[in-house]
Amino acid sequence: MFNGIIYNQGIVKSINKGTRYVTGSLVLEISSNIKFKESDVGESVCCNGVCLTLIRIKKKSFLFYLSKETLARSNFKHVKLGNIINLEKSLQHGSKISGHYVQGHVDTTAKIKKIKIIDKSWIVRLSLNNKKLYNYLIDKASISINGVSLTISKVSKNYFEITIIPHTLRLTNLRNLKLNDVVNVELDIFSKYILKISK
Secondary structure, eight states, rough: BOOOOOOEEEEEEEEEOOOOOTTOOEEEEEEEOOOGGGGGGOOEEEETTTEEEEEEOSSSSEEEEEOOOHHHHSGGGHHHHHHHHEEOOOOTOOHHHHHHHOOOOOOOEEEEEEEEEETTTTEEEESSGGGGGGGGGOOOEEEETEEEEEEEEEEEESSSEEOOHHHHHHHHSSGGGOOEEEEEEEOOOOHHHHHHOOO
């Protein structure tokens, strides 16, 4: 479990086929200043909003396993060397929750349709890849975009909008977004469960 508050980033150093694992999987090497101990191997780390398993610690980089399901559901299918990745360690008991509960279970991806800058903040319009999930979007509800806890500012039939403040832009890879980029989306866990129960 994570909270979508990003303080660390990493850079994709290598992308390798996971020969020891299921065919079609990948092992991603990310260089970062984030600190891990050997005892952290096997732990979950939120990478661009995706819960990945830390499988090895090197001197200045870390290796993560990506399954076929993860690649099919997330924007990691488009990952390239040099990409900047948002990183968040899993929450510890007693940790302060500043964002919202993020599981790292990506529901779908979304494409950037429009970026408008107002007073150094960005208003970003996105279109969901899975159109059925618009039913789960609610004005002022929380949403995770590339692992960043954000608030939905507008919902329409074919798009939704978020507002990204300068502080968030400074600390995350959202500052690199361009038109037609694809981002990972995790819907608010409570909205999903409540809608499921109400049916």
